[in-house]
Amino acid sequence: xxxxxxxxxxxxxMAVAFLQKKGYVVLETNYRYQKAEIxxxxxxxxxxxxxxxKTRSTPEFGNPHEFVKPKQIQSLVKAIDHYINANDLxxxxxxxxxxxxKNKAGTNIEHLEDAFYHF
Numbered sequence: 224x225x226x227x228x229x230x231x232x233x234x235x236x237m238a239v240a241f242l243q244k245k246g247y248v249v250l251e252t253n254y255r256y257q258k259a260e261i262x263x264x265x266x267x268x269x270x271x272x273x274x275x276x277k278t279r280s281t282p283e284f285g286n287p288h289e290f291v292k293p294k295q296i297q298s299l300v301k302a303i304d305h306y307i308n309a310n311d312l313x314x315x316x317x318x319x320x321x322x323x324x325k326n327k328a329g330t331n332i333e334h335l336e337d338a339f340y341h342f
Contacts, residue, residue: 230280231276234276234323234325235262235278237278237330238262238263238321241334242274246267247265248265248266249265250265250266255302256301259298259299259301261275261302261303263276263321264303264306269315270315271314271315271316272317272318272319273316273317273318274319275318275319275321276323277291277321277323278325279323279325281326291320291339296339299318303316317336318337319335319336319338320338321334322334322335
């Protein structure tokens with residue numbers, strides 16, 4: 224596995240632990256629907272939270288959360304719509320990003336709630 228894939232998987236594990244410490248209940252990880260993958264589906268009170276995890280070793284080329292593009296957002300919306308319908312849930316949906324910079328200097332985790340809105 225390439226180094227960036229390992230960093231990404233490690234970032235997802237750190238994001239799960241981070242969210243659980245904040246009181247979120249993790250419902251699914253790496254949920255796939257068609258070509259889309261949702262890194263984390265969690266619940267916070269009566270809200271289903273779609274979490275995209277972006278992990279980088281440096282912010283040199285931009286902060287990790289800046290790498291979520293409109294086409295990816297559309298895919299996430301389709302995937303969570305499927306999840307909500309398949310599980311017969313009647314809850315609000317929120318889209319968050321957990322942005323992680325991890326390198327030899329340490330780890331910085333930033334949680335952006337309501338990072339984008341579906342359209």
